[in-house]
Amino acid sequence: MNFANIAEMFRVLESTEARLEMTSIISNFLxxxxxxxxRDVIYIIQGKLHPDFYQIEFxxxxxxxxxxxxxTSGVPYEIVENLWIKIGDPGExxxxxxxxxxxxxLFSEALSIARVVKNLKLIETCEGKESQILKTKYLASMxxxxxxxxxxxxxxxxxxxxxxxxxxMTILDAITITFATKEERAEIERAFNITCDxxxxxxxxxxxxxxGIHAIHVKVGxxxxxxLAERLSSLSEIIDKxxxxxxxxxxxxxxxxxxxxxxxYVRIFSRRxxxxxxxxxxxxxxxxxxxxxxxxxxxxxxxxxxSETGQIQSFQEIxxxxxxxxxxxxxxxxxxxxxxxxxxxxxxTDLTSEPYPERRKLxxxxxxxxxxxxxxxxxxxxxxxxxxxxxxxxxxxxxEGIIAKSIGNESVYRxxxxxxxxxxxxxxxxxxxxxxxxxxxxGAFYGMGKRAGKYGALLMASxxxxxxxxxxxxxxxxGFDDSFLDNMPSILNxxxxxxxxxxxxxxxxxxxxxxxxxxxxxxxxEVTISPNHAAGMNIIKEGSGIGIRFxxxxxxxxxxxxxxxxxxxxxxxxxxNVQFTNNSPST
Ligand code: AMP
Numbered sequence: 001m002n003f004a005n006i007a008e009m010f011r012v013l014e015s016t017e018a019r020l021e022m023t024s025i026i027s028n029f030l031x032x033x034x035x036x037x038x039r040d041v042i043y044i045i046q047g048k049l050h051p052d053f054y055q056i057e058f059x060x061x062x063x064x065x066x067x068x069x070x071x072t073s074g075v076p077y078e079i080v081e082n083l084w085i086k087i088g089d090p091g092e093x094x095x096x097x098x099x100x101x102x103x104x105x106l107f108s109e110a111l112s113i114a115r116v117v118k119n120l121k122l123i124e125t126c127e128g129k130e131s132q133i134l135k136t137k138y139l140a141s142m143x144x145x146x147x148x149x150x151x152x153x154x155x156x157x158x159x160x161x162x163x164x165x166x167x168x169m170t171i172l173d174a175i176t177i178t179f180a181t182k183e184e185r186a187e188i189e190r191a192f193n194i195t196c197d198x199x200x201x202x203x204x205x206x207x208x209x210x211x212g213i214h215a216i217h218v219k220v221g222x223x224x225x226x227x228l229a230e231r232l233s234s235l236s237e238i239i240d241k242x243x244x245x246x247x248x249x250x251x252x253x254x255x256x257x258x259x260x261x262x263x264x265y266v267r268i269f270s271r272r273x274x275x276x277x278x279x280x281x282x283x284x285x286x287x288x289x290x291x292x293x294x295x296x297x298x299x300x301x302x303x304x305x306x307s308e309t310g311q312i313q314s315f316q317e318i319x320x321x322x323x324x325x326x327x328x329x330x331x332x333x334x335x336x337x338x339x340x341x342x343x344x345x346x347x348x349t350d351l352t353s354e355p356y357p358e359r360r361k362l363x364x365x366x367x368x369x370x371x372x373x374x375x376x377x378x379x380x381x382x383x384x385x386x387x388x389x390x391x392x393x394x395x396x397x398x399x400e401g402i403i404a405k406s407i408g409n410e411s412v413y414r415x416x417x418x419x420x421x422x423x424x425x426x427x428x429x430x431x432x433x434x435x436x437x438x439x440x441x442x443g444a445f446y447g448m449g450k451r452a453g454k455y456g457a458l459l460m461a462s463x464x465x466x467x468x469x470x471x472x473x474x475x476x477x478x479g480f481d482d483s484f485l486d487n488m489p490s491i492l493n494x495x496x497x498x499x500x501x502x503x504x505x506x507x508x509x510x511x512x513x514x515x516x517x518x519x520x521x522x523x524x525x526e527v528t529i530s531p532n533h534a535a536g537m538n539i540i541k542e543g544s545g546i547g548i549r550f551x552x553x554x555x556x557x558x559x560x561x562x563x564x565x566x567x568x569x570x571x572x573x574x575x576x577n578v579q580f581t582n583n584s585p586s587t
Pocket of ligand 1: 229249250251252253254255256271301341376403424
């Protein structure tokens with residue numbers, strides 16, 4: 001198959017924002033893809049060569065791509081760069097200049113997908129002094145044989161800016177309607193949630209149908225989408241929801257780690273599927289030494305501790321462990337512990353369908369719990385009073401709150417889903433601020449006065465899991481300290497966009513747009529009905545969305561969360577309704 005076919009599909013895809021239409025465009029295309037190329041095609045649709053949990057990047061900054069465009073088109077670099085400053089997207093620059101150059105190119109050979117994959121692999125594996133030159137050479141060879149549309153998407157892929165607007169859920173929808181039935185969507189999604197590999201799912205379905213999907217199991221090396229907790233605003237509601245009895249665990253304020261241990265293999269994945277193995281060599285070593293079996297997948301929270309007292313330290317301490325460089329020093333400076341709270345796989349057996357009490361027992365049985373390897377503090381409670389006492393202890397021990405966990409037969413590990421089998425309750429819920437929200441930055445406004453030359457406020461959005469789109473909920477301008485104000489442009493730079501993100505609904509236009517990527521924790525006084533914001537439009541009131549009153553940044557950048565894991569529109573509506581029953585709503 002030729003790359004021109006996929007590029008043409010991208011062009012059509014970009015012309016719509018409707019999820020159903022996107023699904024059918026992708027599905028019609030997938031029907032034409034040979035089985036042996038399907039896996040690569042699924043990754044390329046997402047601008048990659050591998051599933052998400054491979055941390056390999058093409059390493060081509062915009063300027064290197066511009067240099068290559070200049071070389072292939074014969075247009076002087078300064079002109080290419082000026083065009084880029086105007087347009088902002090190296091892909092569109094390539095499209096424009098290659099269109100002009102094509103009129104004079106005599107010899108070119110059709111660019112196949114196989115050749116694109118081969119060259120992209122060469123680009124991602126280039127290392128050393130010559131790497132920039134080699135990357136340019138491999139990209140130039142593809143651009144030489146590209147039409148304008150192919151060139152546009154090739155340049156977007158290598159510069160990490162491949163944004164067709166199709167989310168992974170839309171791609172899974174398309175895979176489902178191409179190779180299975182809508183009724184089988186849930187089973188297909190489960191297979192995806194336990195492998196995090198959309199290419200594998202598509203190829204399995206195309207080759208062996210649902211039989212193949214049923215044969216997919218949890219495996220060491222394939223991260224599992226994490227299970228998430230719902231929230232309720234009081235302990236009594238939680239106990240009621242759990243039918244009077246449940247387990248409650250300390251909610252540690254740290255970094256979630258999913259650890260995969262196999263024969264000669266150990267990897268730590270974040271909840272965003274990043275590889276954190278190098279950041280926690282101490283945890284990796286102790287877990288491997290203190291595990292008594294052959295293969296296991298566990299989850300736990302890594303927290304920083306005081307080296308003398310062993311007391312849990314704030315979240316700000318543990319995030320310093322996420323550094324890429326000088327890890328050895330950071331490991332010495334910031335001692336940590338992991339509190340294991342779940343086991344998902346053990347010695348060949350998938351435990352995700354076992355009830356919580358069974359999984360919990362296995363943690364104690366198969367790990368030597370001592371030193372930096374700990375198990376989360378847990379108690380089975382039968383009343384609100386017991387829960388309250390445990391919650392107060394959790395706060396005294398410097399935890400964020402508690403997580404209640406169902407202990408019934410249905411208490412399986414639901415990969416990738418948020419439900420009431422786990423319910424969180426944080427100390428923020430007790431103060432003046434009703435709640436904390438994890439919101440996505442989608443825009444910025446230039447500052448004035450003391451903030452001149454910096455960003456003065458940010459436009460924040462939440463994710464609507466039903467529509468797969470983002471909607472704005474507030475402008476955020478408080479809670480920024482000097483260092484955050486100084487660092488904001490560099491933190492957000494990677495997500496800068498010349499146009500409104502494809503998947504964003506908004507009535508407000510900021511000075512700068514950002515693609516969804518960075519999540520900030522925000523507290524607010526109230527969830528309100530807002531005519532200015534687009535999240536949850538028309539759900540509570542015709543013509544209005546929902547917003548947050550008096551939003552304030554808590555200082556926590558949630559690098560561990562993906563944009564789809566931000567506080568969802570339905571969670572916010574639920575919070576609004578809880579307020580409505582507790583107080584009178586403000587509009
Ligand atoms: P939140 O980030 O507010 O959605 O809360 C869910 C997070 O709490 C999980 O992703 C874990 O990182 C963290 N957590 C801390 N302690 C526990 C625990 N005992 N069980 C489950 N999750 C926990």
